[in-house]
Amino acid sequence: MNIICWIRSDFRLEDNHMLARAVDYLEKDEQANVEFVFWVNPDYIGEYDARQQYFFQALEHFAKNCKTHDMPIRFIEGQEKDFLEATEIADVLLFNAEYVEPFKSRDDGIMKKRGDKKTERLLDRHLLHPHAVKKMTDPITRYLHRIKMLFEERCR
Numbered sequence: 581m582n583i584i585c586w587i588r589s590d591f592r593l594e595d596n597h598m599l600a601r602a603v604d605y606l607e608k609d610e611q612a613n614v615e616f617v618f619w620v621n622p623d624y625i626g627e628y629d630a631r632q633q634y635f636f637q638a639l640e641h642f643a644k645n646c647k648t649h650d651m652p653i654r655f656i657e658g659q660e661k662d663f664l665e666a667t668e669i670a671d672v673l674l675f676n677a678e679y680v681e682p683f684k685s686r687d688d689g690i691m692k693k694r695g696d697k698k699t700e701r702l703l704d705r706h707l708l709h710p711h712a713v714k715k716m717t718d719p720i721t722r723y724l725h726r727i728k729m730l731f732e733e734r735c736r
Contacts, residue, residue: 581605581612584667586619586675587653589635591642597702598674605672615670616646616653619663624682660686664693672698 583605585598593599602614618639625632643653656666667673673694678684691699 581609581671582669583612583614583672583674584670585614585616586667586673587616587642588618588675588678590676591638593645593649596676598676601674601700601702614651616651617667618643618653618655620655620657621659621663622657623659624686660689660693664690670697672700674700674702677701677703 583602585602590596590598606612606614646653654666656663658666673690675687678687687701691701
C-alpha cells in the first residue's frame with residue numbers, strides 16, 4: 581500500500597492527525613510505505629511578502645527536520661493536474677483539512693478527481709494539551725515515542 585501524506589501548512593511531527601492516521605495504516609500493513617509531499621502551486625503563492633517569507637522559512641526548517649528523521653519531503657511544482665499525476669500512485673492520500681476558500685474548493689476538487697482512490701481529509705486538532713507530555717515515564721510520551729520510531733523505521 582502506498583500512502584502519501586500531503587504536507588500543507590501544519591509543520592508538526594508530533595500531535596498531527598494526518599501522521600497519526602498514517603501510523604495506523606503502517607501498523608495494519610507491514611508492506612505499506614509512506615511518502616511526504618508538498619505541493620507548490622503558483623496560483624496560490626501570490627506576491628512575495630513577509631508572511632510568505634516566514635512560511636517558506638518554516639517549511640524549509642520542517643523539511644530539514646524531516647530529512648534528519650529519514651522522512652524526506654518530495655516537492656511537487658505545478659497546477660492541479662501536475663499534483664494529481666504526481667500522486668496517482670497513492671492508494672491512500674491523507675491531508676489535514678483546510679476549511680477556508682479557496683483551499684476547501686481545491687480539496688473538494690482533488691477528492692472528486694481521485695475517484696475511487698481512498699482520500700482522507702482529516703480534521704486536525706491538537707490531540708494533546710501542550711503540557712501533557714513531560715517525561716519519558718509518562719504513558720503518553722512513551723506512546724508518542726513508539727509512533728515516532730515506527731514512522732522513522734517505515735519511511736526509510
